[in-house]
Amino acid sequence: MxxxxxxxxxxxxxxxxxxxxxxxxxxxxxxxxxxxxxxxxxxxxxxxxxxxxxxxxxxxxxxxxxxxxxxxxxxxxxxxxxxxxxxxxxxxxxxRTRWLAEVVNQVRAMPGQYGNSDFGQQQRVLLEYVSANPTGPMVVVSGRAAAVGDTLARCMSAAGYQVFREFYVNDAGNQIATLGHALALRLRELEGEDVESNWPEKVYPGDYVKDLAKAYRTLHPEFATDQAVEDRYPELGAWAAERIRQSQETVLREFGVTFDQWFSERSLRESGAAEAVIDRLRNRGYMAEREGALWFTSTRFGDDKDRVMVKSDGSYTYFVPDAAYHAGKFDRGFDYVIDLLGPDHHGYVNRMRAVVEALGYPPERLEILIVQLVRLLRGRELVRMSKRGGDFVALEDLIEEAGVDPARFFLLERAPETPMDFDLNLATLKGSDNPVYYVQYAGARIHSILRQWHAMAAETVPVDLGLLTSAEERELMVLMARFPEVVVRVAEDRAPQHLPKYLTDLAAAFHAFYRAHRILDVEPGLRQARLALIEAVLAVNTRGLALLGISQPEEM
RNA sequence: GCGCCCGUAGCUCAGUGGAUAGAGCGCCUGACUACGAAUCAGGAGGCCUGAGGUUCAAAUCCUCACGGGCGCACCA
CATH class of the missing domain: 3.30.1360.70 (Arginyl tRNA synthetase N-terminal domain)
Structure with missing residues (x-):
């Protein structure tokens, strides 16, 4: 290596x-x-x-x-x-300080790429994350998965992996019909019908469907309400799901998160991949018929119970397309398949490993990370999130209230597998209490100094890094020299929290240096060396923030 | 009941088997006639939930207990 x-x-x-x-x-x-x-x-x-x-x-x-x-x-x-x-x-x-100082030249030689390495040796990685159901607005835990997945993808790319980012869209199955049902009811409501008093148990009650109904009415003025009957639910649901998916895409893009592919479950079903995966499991002898249903004998691979794949009514459980999807991931030639799942998918890990192994793929190449819950607080008070009631806080509310940069910094500061509390009051603070500004402020200060330097039109002399000998200067060099391996560690350990920590350390070292030493009004040689140093610090800070999906403002 | 995650400063959390366990917030004391005080220098605050074990060395690995969260469908 x-x-x-x-x-x-x-x-x-x-x-x-x-x-x-x-x-x-x-x-x-x-x-x-x-x-x-x-x-x-x-x-x-x-x-x-x-x-x-x-x-x-x-x-x-x-x-x-x-x-x-x-x-x-x-x-x-x-x-x-x-x-x-x-x-x-x-x-x-x-x-040797002089030996370390070369890092300043290394950074300045490639300011936007410093931190890259070939650690991953161009191995191909499929990273699936978020994959929120297209049946309602995304909640904050999806935002956490989005931030974590996105930063892992950025860091893994920087560390020399070929990363392909995917969002799996559950646009098939019962839940789509249920969504269609909700839409149908809201369409009737637009005609003055009282649907609220008799709202069915499992149908999504959220207000967002009302907005969808209005949009649908505008786009399809010819649609008569008496057509909003049960056999139209799937079609209505498919329309609504695509509409919601698009809004998810918009919100995520606003959050700085993009995907190489939005993988449709429906397209998977239509391609026959579901039947194919069942056949493969059957041929390998891992399917058993019991009680009128077809079971995958996942207990042979360490799962605690066998799993139904084909129900007694002949329809598939959701597990079938998921198995087919994962088989497809390996068939597409990825060396590693990483899933970021929500905390409600704990029980899902063993069966997924089992099916991958049963299909003959190396199970250690499937890596499943559980991104834990986010509890939203305002000060001491818990903010309830629920798709059922109207009082949840959606990701887009969080972005609007806290801003992308603080939201991402907060979500990325903690280990993904640790349940966390997110205090909206803290994230909303614009002042020094907010750690993201501490890091950004270091960069803004450097921008400010560089602006003044350019305005001075003073004499430029060759850079002699040997003049940088103070403890504060040395500390900055050591930290910058560490940066590429911090990126590697984030990638290798799937642990984004190291990066905010590192950037906080770098900012602290810069602020201490800034307090201890003058930059512009010292003799030209030392000035030039210090300018080179802070230029490098700015580059590393900016790159580090970029890997977190956070901006480096020139002024604050 | 079974499985997974988590118990570290008042709060939110870092911590790669190593040396005196760290950061931010909150609290206390200082520092601008100087390139941005959204900053800096310092202080108080710890039985790393508990008990065993492995090791030259454990917050970290193993076992058990206790406490908290989340999963355990012919739902998605």
Whole structure:
């Protein structure tokens, strides 16, 4: 694996030297143990390793003794300023500041691409996320899945994966007829009929269907209300579903989230893929007929119960098209298939794995992430979200109230699998209480300085990065050198929360630097070097925010 | 009852088997005649739910208990 960053270059170099030392000392097979990590504590160097502790059992040499030998043997390594033995057997490395400073040039050479790497080796990944039913407005948990999926896609692309983004549209089945039923009732209501007092149990009562009814009436003036009968429900529902899907697309685009494909369940059914997947399972011997229904024997693959695929009335359960859809994903040649599912799909994971395995695909290539619930609060008060009642907060309400940037930052700050509370009061705050502005403000400050620099029309001199020697400048270099591997970590661990954390650290380091040092009114050489430094910081900040789908304003 | 997720500062949450467990908010004390104070410097605040176990080393891995959330349809 080639180095992904300046820091990673140092890591590779140091590791190579340590391994050759160990080999010379007669210790082999320790490759696994020699890992260089970014220490959690300040004062433990730029990189640290505990291989001596980990290998003590095999080397039979006390860790500190081994490290002292290594220390006296250590050759000159360009990246390394110094190394020291610490604690029970840690080895801490301090990197040469001048060597680190090259990161400034690296960033400035490709400001919009810095952070990219070939870690993923162009493996093809299908990422499915959101996939909200087209039967009503999206709620906030869909927004969380959208933000998480989108940022994972952006980071995985940056980390060298080929990512294909897909939204699965459940535009078939009973729920579409139910939606059609709701639309039919609202159409009757437009004619003055009282439908509310006798509203059927399972039909969506939300007001949004009233708007759909008005739109339908305008587009189809010839439609007579007495046509709003049961055998028209599927057709009416299909119309409404497509209409809702389009509004989902609009809201998501506003939220900065797009898809390469909106995959229609109906098209899947029409293509015969459902029958095909049942045949495949039958041929492989994983289908059983019981009680008049056709069951997939998923218990043979660790599921807790078998699953009905064809009901006794001959119709399919929703599981059939889903199985066909997933089979199709693998048939399309993806190396990895990742699903982001909502918390109500817990029970779904085992059967999906089972069907993938039963169809002969490697089950470890299907990865299912559960994006957990979002509880909306206003201060202490819980805001209820329910598609049934009219009092839910839709994603578009959230965007309007909080704004895209704060909403995305909040949703991405926490690990996706952790249930979270989203305080609307906090996200709505425009001031310093809102962490997203802290990060954006760092960039806006740099923009402001650069504007003044351009207005000065002062003398430009060649950049000498060797002039950057202060602790604050060095901290910025170290952080920038880490950026590409933060992106890799987000991609690899499917953990977007590392990025907001990193950007907060970077902004803090910049603000501290800004307070401690002047930039424009110092001598020209140092000024030029610091300008180069903050230009690089701005580039990294902007790119980091872009990976989160958040803007970097030039002024605030 | 079974399965999955989660218990970390007053609140919301980070934390890659490592060293003295971190951040933001809230609270307290300081800092602009200086490139943007939406900032900075510092302080208080912890039995990492509990009990065992593995390990040189556990918030992290394993087991059990307790507490919270969500799933467990011939619904989608």
């Amino acid at each position: 080639p180095a992904v960053s300046r820091l990673d270059e140092a890591r590779h170099e140091i590791r190579r030297v340590i391994l050759s030392f160990l080999e010379g000392a007669g210790f082999t097979g320790l490759d696994e143990v020699v890992r260089l990590e970014v220490p959690t504590e300040k004062g433990h160097g730029d990189l640290t390793t505990s291989f001596a502790l980990k290998a003590a059992g095999r080397t039979k040499v006390p860790p500190r003794v081994l490290l002292e030998q290594l220390l006296s043997w250590w050759p000159d390594v360009p990246a390394v300023e110094s190394l020291e033995v610490a604690g029970p057997g840690f080895l801490n490395f301090t990197l």
